[in-house]
Structures are given as C-alpha cells and as structure tokens.
Amino acid sequence: MELEQRVIKIVSEAANVETSNVQASTNFVDDLNLDSLDMVEMMMKMEEEFGIDIPEEKTEDLKTISDVTNFLKQNAN
Amino acid sequence: MKVNRVAVTGLGAMCGLGNNLDTVWKNAIAGKSGITTIPDIDPEKYPVQFAGRVKDFEISENLLNKKEWARFDTFIHYALHSADEAIKQSGLLEADYPKEMIGSIIGTGLGGFPSIENTVRIYDEKGPRRVGPFFIPSFIPNMATGKISMLYNFRGINYAASSACASAGHAISAAANEIMLGRQDAIITGGSEAVISGLTISGFNSMKALSRWNDRPQEASRPFDTDRNGFVIGDGAGILVLENYDKAKARGATIYAELVGHASTADAYHITAPHPEGEGTVPCMLQSLKYAGIAAEQIDYINAHGTSTPAGDIAETNAIKAAFKEHAYKLDVSSTKSMTGHLLGAAGGLESVFCVMALKEGVMPPTINLQNQDEACDLNYVPNTAKKKDIQYALNNSFGFGGTNSTLIFKKGS
Numbered sequence: 277m278e279l280e281q282r283v284i285k286i287v288s289e290a291a292n293v294e295t296s297n298v299q300a301s302t303n304f305v306d307d308l309n310l311d312s313l314d315m316v317e318m319m320m321k322m323e324e325e326f327g328i329d330i331p332e333e334k335t336e337d338l339k340t341i342s343d344v345t346n347f348l349k350q351n352a353n
Numbered sequence: 354m355k356v357n358r359v360a361v362t363g364l365g366a367m368c369g370l371g372n373n374l375d376t377v378w379k380n381a382i383a384g385k386s387g388i389t390t391i392p393d394i395d396p397e398k399y400p401v402q403f404a405g406r407v408k409d410f411e412i413s414e415n416l417l418n419k420k421e422w423a424r425f426d427t428f429i430h431y432a433l434h435s436a437d438e439a440i441k442q443s444g445l446l447e448a449d450y451p452k453e454m455i456g457s458i459i460g461t462g463l464g465g466f467p468s469i470e471n472t473v474r475i476y477d478e479k480g481p482r483r484v485g486p487f488f489i490p491s492f493i494p495n496m497a498t499g500k501i502s503m504l505y506n507f508r509g510i511n512y513a514a515s516s517a518c519a520s521a522g523h524a525i526s527a528a529a530n531e532i533m534l535g536r537q538d539a540i541i542t543g544g545s546e547a548v549i550s551g552l553t554i555s556g557f558n559s560m561k562a563l564s565r566w567n568d569r570p571q572e573a574s575r576p577f578d579t580d581r582n583g584f585v586i587g588d589g590a591g592i593l594v595l596e597n598y599d600k601a602k603a604r605g606a607t608i609y610a611e612l613v614g615h616a617s618t619a620d621a622y623h624i625t626a627p628h629p630e631g632e633g634t635v636p637c638m639l640q641s642l643k644y645a646g647i648a649a650e651q652i653d654y655i656n657a658h659g660t661s662t663p664a665g666d667i668a669e670t671n672a673i674k675a676a677f678k679e680h681a682y683k684l685d686v687s688s689t690k691s692m693t694g695h696l697l698g699a700a701g702g703l704e705s706v707f708c709v710m711a712l713k714e715g716v717m718p719p720t721i722n723l724q725n726q727d728e729a730c731d732l733n734y735v736p737n738t739a740k741k742k743d744i745q746y747a748l749n750n751s752f753g754f755g756g757t758n759s760t761l762i763f764k765k766g767s
Contacts, residue, residue, distance in 0.1 A: 289420070290420070291420075292418055292419060292420035312486075313486040313487060313490075316485070316486035317485050317486050317487060320482075320483070320485060320486075
C-alpha cells in the first residue's frame with residue numbers, strides 16, 4: 277500500500293469513518309472532529325506503523341493527511 | 354422535614370444467565386446455572402478455570418461506537434447496556450424533569466482492572482511512550498456513570514460508589530438518599546463489574562476464597578450446602594431507575610417496587626473475614642427495618658449475600674437469626690449467587706433486581722445446588738426450585754471486604 281493510503285487507513289480508523297471520506301487535504305480537527313486524546317492515540321499508531329518517533333512538539337504542526345505524509349517522507353529512514 | 358418516597362421504575366440486568374432482564378429472570382426462576390468453563394483458558398494462568406461470565410455480548414453501536422469499544426473496559430460496556438434497558442423500561446426520557454435533577458450513581462468494586470493489567474504488560478514490554486491517552490479513562494471507576502450522563506444528557510449527581518462487594522448496595526442507598534431529600538428527581542443506580550482476569554482470579558484464589566471445582570463448574574456455587582468450598586467469580590450488571598415516588602406516579606410511570614429502607618454499617622473487625630457474631634450485619638438489618646418503619650415479621654424474603662464460602666454463609670445465617678429471632682425460620686432466604694456466581698461490586702445491583710422481580714411476579718428465585726444443607730445453616734433457603742408466594746417485603750444483603758455492609762428493603766409496588 278502506498279504511503280498516503282496507509283496514513284488514510286489509520287486516520288479513518290481513528291475517526292471511525294470510511295476511508296473514502298478522507299483525502300490528502302482532510303483536516304483532523306475541522307473535518308474529522310478529532311479531540312486531543314484522539315490525536316495522541318492516532319500519532320502513536322503512526323509511530324508504530326512507520327517505525328519512527330514523532331516528537332510531541334511536532335505533532336501540533338501535523339493537521340492534515342498531507343502534513344503527515346510530507347513529514348513521513350522527510351523523516352523516513 | 355418532608356422525606357420523599359422512592360419508587361423503582363426501571364430495571365436492567367445481565368450476567369451469566371443472560372444479557373437482558375427477561376432472560377436473566379426466566380433462567381433464575383428456572384433454577385439454571387450461568388456458570389461455565391472459561392473457553393480457551395490457560396490453566397497456568399488461571400488456577401480456577403470457570404466463572405459466571407456474560408456470554409455472546411456485543412454492545413450496541415448506539416451506546417458505544419466501534420471506535421470506542423477498546424477505549425472502555427468491559428464494566429463500562431455492561432453498565433451502559435443494562436442502564437439503557439432500565440432507562441427505556443422506565444420511560445424516564447419522556448419525563449419532564451430538569452436535566453440537573455436526573456443523576457447516576459453506579460457501584461463497581463474494581464473498575465477497569467483488566468485494562469490496568471493489560472496496559473502494565475505494554476508498559477513493561479514497550480515502555481512508557483506506548484501507554485495510550487485512553488488508558489486512564491478506560492478504567493477509572495466513575496467512567497461507567499460518566500458515560501451514562503453523556504449518553505442521555507443527565508446533568509445531576511454523578512459518581513461511582515466503591516466498597517468491594519457492597520458497592521452496588523451502597524450506590525443504591527446513596528441514590529435513595531438524594532431522592533428522599535428532594536435533591537434529585539431520578540437516579541440511575543446499581544452496579545457493574547467485569548474483572549474475570551488472570552490476576553484477579555490468582556489473587557482471590559490465593560486468599561482461598563474461590564471454589565476450585567474445575568471439573569463441575571455448575572455445581573461449584575452451593576451456598577448453605579455442606580460441600581460448599583468457596584465463591585465463584587461472576588460478572589455483569591444490575592441497574593435500577595429510582596425515582597421520586599409522587600412524581601413517578603404523577604407522570605404515570607409503572608412502579609415496580611418501592612425502596613422503603615436501607616442501612617449501611619461496618620464490622621470493625623477484619624479485612625476480609627466476616628464478624629462471627631454479626632456485630633456489623635445484625636445492626637445493618639435492624640437499622641434498615643427501623644428506617645423502613647416496619648416490624649421484622651413483615652419481611653417475607655431475603656436475597657442473601659450467601660457467597661458459598663464456609664465461614665460467610667454461617668455468619669450470615671447467624672446474623673439473620675439474631676436480627677429476626679423466631680421469624681428467621683418463617684421467612685424465605687435464597688442466594689442467587691448459586692446461579693450467577695458472585696458479581697462482586699455489581700452483586701447488590703443484580704440482587705436488588707431479583708428482589709424487585711420477586712415482589713412483582715410473586716415468585717422467589719431458588720438457591721440451587723443445595724443437596725445436603727449444612728446443619729449450621731438451618732433456615733428456609735428455597736432449595737433448588739423457585740417458590741411461588743405473594744410477598745410484600747424483600748430484603749437484600751451485601752457485604753464487602755474491608756468489613757462493610759449494606760442492607761436494602763423493597764416493598765411491592767401498588
């Protein structure tokens with residue numbers, strides 16, 4: 277599965293929505309109504325899925341699917 | 354000061370006998386056992402391999418969406434399921450009480466203990482950064498009652514009562530007080546417990562508190578029988594809607610029973626053993642009679658704490674004899690734990706539901722597995738078969754580790 281699809285899968289599970297409702301531009305808070313606890317849990321799942329550490333201060337800048345995919349591309353091993 | 358009467362207007366129940374009130378009650382008066390071998394159990398981890406566990410249960414997505422299932426430990430699922438049943442039965446959602454006058458007080462002995470047990474494993478294996486943000490909300494004892502408030506927009510009093518196996522009894526007492534004093538119009542109350550796990554079974558087992566009859570689980574819970582050898586752990590929930598009697602009547606609600614008396618005492622004796630002379634439990638029963646304003650002779654039925662431990666059943670029998678004198682031999686006593694196992698902090702909730710149903714239906718559920726009655730347990734325990742009788746008053750005892758006691762008295766609804 278390509279990177280963006282893997283991200284979309286985690287996000288759609290966190291928001292309990294169909295993957296078809298999530299696109300590159302989807303905003304976690306404005307579009308999916310995720311709260312701060314949802315966000316922490318989702319970022320933990322990203323860390324496990326992609327085997328990286330996302331620093332806590334960085335998570336605040338990750339607001340959309342494309343923010344996450346860009347971060348992952350820049351920080352991939 | 355005017356003290357309000359307290360009506361029971363809704364009931365919800367789930368345990369090893371079934372997942373709704375009708376099934377649980379039908380199986381209870383049929384004298385069935387809800388105790389079974391735990392499937393796929395690891396005998397290394399579980400010295401005791403059977404329990405009175407809820408079976409084939411999945412909570413409705415209307416109460417918890419799938420995303421939330423893993424975020425809340427099982428006692429919360431049970432509480433929401435049985436509370437929904439009780440609330441729907443009561444018609445409370447159509448009543449026009451102010452939202453801040455409807456509360457919820459739910460008892461639980463251990464809360465989300467399995468969630469703690471599982472998360473410690475993750476913490477040890479993967480480190481503190483893998484402990485998720487939903488861990489704390491998943492197990493705190495008041496999250497069951499908290500989620501009830503959120504589901505139905507009840508903004509009244511909201512907390513958990515925790516006093517081991519007396520938790521639900523104390524929750525119901527606290528709820529009754531709020532209504533008696535006019536501080537709340539209606540309260541969702543009772544108890545929920547779901548702690549059948551390797552760690553809890555090991556802990557209770559090393560106290561020598563559990564029956565180890567792994568080869569005959571359905572016979573293991575046998576209160577007042579000579580061969581009783583410990584309690585059987587169970588899980589589930591028992592929920593009641595308590596309501597200001599006059600207001601319930603005015604809105605045309607069905608009144609299943611009235612909670613007329615309740616009392617709570619302490620043994621001040623030992624961390625786990627009951628006081629052998631009942632110095633806590635006798636005054637508990639007597640005070641509840643006094644608060645109810647009725648004579649001991651008016652009690653028809655006692656749903657006993659009766660856990661099937663060698664010491665506990667004798668101590669309770671002696672306490673009933675001390676409190677009721679000759680009438681102890683005339684009333685009927687049964688332990689439904691013979692069928693459900695011991696629901697710990699939810700026991701008083703489920704057994705209050707049984708008391709209300711016994712009053713409403715005119716039939717007392719039996720004590721099953723009573724083959725050779727212990728000579729020291731010489732009361733009428735409704736052995737093995739339910740007993741039909743039109744009864745007016747039923748009393749429920751719950752006693753907890755820490756030496757804490759609860760007695761509730763229900764009167765048949767009119």
